[in-house]
Amino acid sequence: MKSAAKVAIASFAALALAGTLAGCGTGSGDESGKLELRVATFPPGADQAAYDAFAVQEKQFEKLNPDIDVIGVEYEWKAPTFAAQLAGGSLPDVFTVPFTDTKTLLENGQLMDVTKEVKDLGYADKFNPIIIGEVQDDDGNIFGFPRQAYAMGLHYNRDLFTAAGLDPDQPPTTWEEVRADAKAIAEKTGKAGYATMTMGNTGGWQLTAQSISRGAEMQKDNGDGSYTSTLNNDGTKATLEYFHDLRWEDDSMGDNFLLDWGSINQEFAAGNLGMYTSGSDVYTALVRDFSMKPEQYGLTVIPTEGADAGVLGGGDIAVMSPKIDDAHKAAGVKWIDWYYMQKLLNKDAAQADAKALADSDQAVGTPVLPVLDKATYDQQQEWIKPYVNVPTDQMAGFFNGIFDQKPVGEFKGQTQPIYGLLDNVIQAVLTDENADVDALLTKADSDAQALLDGQ
Known part of the structure; x- marks a missing residue:
C-alpha cells in the first residue's frame, strides 16, 4: 500500500496521487506543431506552491525539448476505473501506479514495455533489485520507472517523549522498548502512547508491516500465477498479541x-499520540496538511x-499506456528520465x-x-545538502538504520482486499x-485463500 500523502509535491511527490483526470492522453500536438505530452502531476486541492514548483520545472524541460509541450x-x-480509462484513451500519457498494482497491470498487458529505453539510458543496473523487481515480468522485461519508494518507519512525538521523561534523541529500538515508552x-x-491504523485497508497494511518486522511471510508466490495465503503465522500472531497487551494490559493505546491514514496523522500532529508506524515519507503531509510543528x-x-x-x-512507478504512439512514448521517456530520474x-x-x-x-x-x-543515493544526498529544509537530525534513527534492514515488498495477490480482511x-x-x-x-487465512482462488 502506498503511503497516502494527501497532497503530492510536484516532482518530489508524495506516494499517493489524488484528483480528477483532466484531458486526454493521446493528443497529437498543439497549434504550434509541438507534441503535446500530458503528464499526471496534480491532485485536486494541491497548494499553489506545488503548481509554482512544477511551472519552473516545466519551463526547464521545454527549453531543453522545444518540440514538446x-x-x-x-x-x-x-484500480476499478483504470481499465475503462485505458480502453477509452482518457489516461495521461505519463502517470503513476503503486507497486502493489504494477504486476497485475503488466500481466494484463496494460503497461508499456520500456525495457530497451531503460537499458539505453544506462542505469538499469543501478536500481535496487527488490524495487525494480516490482515492475518486471518473469522474463525480466521492464514496464516502468520506479520513481520513489518508502520504507516503514516509527514516527514519534518528541514533545510527548520529553513530557514522559524519555530522551527524544534516543528512540526505542525494540518492540519491548516501544511498549515501555508507550x-x-x-x-x-x-x-495515547501508541496507536495503529485499523480501517480503510490501512489496518491490514500496518498489521502486515509489523508481522514482517517479526519475520512473517503473509503470502507465498507459487511461481505459476497462483498464491497461497499464509496469514496464520507466528509473526502475525505475535503482533496481534502485542497489540492486545498494549491495549488491555497497559492501557497505552x-x-x-477506528483510525485510517488521515485520522491517525491528525491525532499525531495534534499531540494526542506518542508513536505509530507508517511510511517514512509522511513528514511533509504532517507539517503541511496537518499543521504539525517540525x-x-x-x-x-x-x-x-x-x-x-x-x-x-x-x-510507485512512472508508467505509460501501451496505447500511445511511438512519438508520445519517446517524449514520455524523455520526461520521466528528466523529471523523475535525473535528479x-x-x-x-x-x-x-x-x-x-x-x-x-x-x-x-x-x-x-x-x-x-546506496552509493548513488549518498552522492545525491550530498548534492542537495544546501537545499535540505527538513530537520534531518530528528530523523537520525531512520537515516542511520535503514540500510541495515532488509526491504520486503508487499504481497501481490489480492493485496487490498486482504488488507481489508485484516482490518477486521x-x-x-x-x-x-x-x-x-x-x-x-x-x-x-481461509477468506484470503478464497479471494486468491477466485482471482
Whole structure:
C-alpha cells in the first residue's frame, strides 16, 4: 500500500496521487506543431506552491525539448476505473501506479514495455533489485520507472517523549522498548502512547508491516500465477498479541480504535499520540496538511526481530499506456528520465530540482527508501545538502538504520482486499479483550485463500 500523502509535491511527490483526470492522453500536438505530452502531476486541492514548483520545472524541460509541450493534469489512480480509462484513451500519457498494482497491470498487458529505453539510458543496473523487481515480468522485461519508494518507519512525538521523561534523541529500538515508552507516555501525559491504523485497508497494511518486522511471510508466490495465503503465522500472531497487551494490559493505546491514514496523522500532529508506524515519507503531509510543528517530529526505523525480519516498503512507478504512439512514448521517456530520474543521478539536475522545491516552500530531504543503490543515493544526498529544509537530525534513527534492514515488498495477490480482511482482525483485538486470535487468523487465512482462488 502506498503511503497516502494527501497532497503530492510536484516532482518530489508524495506516494499517493489524488484528483480528477483532466484531458486526454493521446493528443497529437498543439497549434504550434509541438507534441503535446500530458503528464499526471496534480491532485485536486494541491497548494499553489506545488503548481509554482512544477511551472519552473516545466519551463526547464521545454527549453531543453522545444518540440514538446508538457501539460500537467490532475489524475487519480483507482484500480476499478483504470481499465475503462485505458480502453477509452482518457489516461495521461505519463502517470503513476503503486507497486502493489504494477504486476497485475503488466500481466494484463496494460503497461508499456520500456525495457530497451531503460537499458539505453544506462542505469538499469543501478536500481535496487527488490524495487525494480516490482515492475518486471518473469522474463525480466521492464514496464516502468520506479520513481520513489518508502520504507516503514516509527514516527514519534518528541514533545510527548520529553513530557514522559524519555530522551527524544534516543528512540526505542525494540518492540519491548516501544511498549515501555508507550506506557510511560500514557501514564505521564494522559495521551495515547501508541496507536495503529485499523480501517480503510490501512489496518491490514500496518498489521502486515509489523508481522514482517517479526519475520512473517503473509503470502507465498507459487511461481505459476497462483498464491497461497499464509496469514496464520507466528509473526502475525505475535503482533496481534502485542497489540492486545498494549491495549488491555497497559492501557497505552487511548480510546480511538477506528483510525485510517488521515485520522491517525491528525491525532499525531495534534499531540494526542506518542508513536505509530507508517511510511517514512509522511513528514511533509504532517507539517503541511496537518499543521504539525517540525520541532515536535521524530523518526526512527521500525524495530525488527529475528533472522528473517524485514521492513515493509512500497512506492510507485512512472508508467505509460501501451496505447500511445511511438512519438508520445519517446517524449514520455524523455520526461520521466528528466523529471523523475535525473535528479537522482545528475548533480545539476538534483540541485535544480531541490532549488525549485525549496524556493516554492516545498520539503527537500524527506526520508525515503532509495530506488537506486546506496552509493548513488549518498552522492545525491550530498548534492542537495544546501537545499535540505527538513530537520534531518530528528530523523537520525531512520537515516542511520535503514540500510541495515532488509526491504520486503508487499504481497501481490489480492493485496487490498486482504488488507481489508485484516482490518477486521485488528479491530476485533482492540475492541474485545477476549478476542480469539487463533480463530480470527484461521478465518482470515481461509477468506484470503478464497479471494486468491477466485482471482
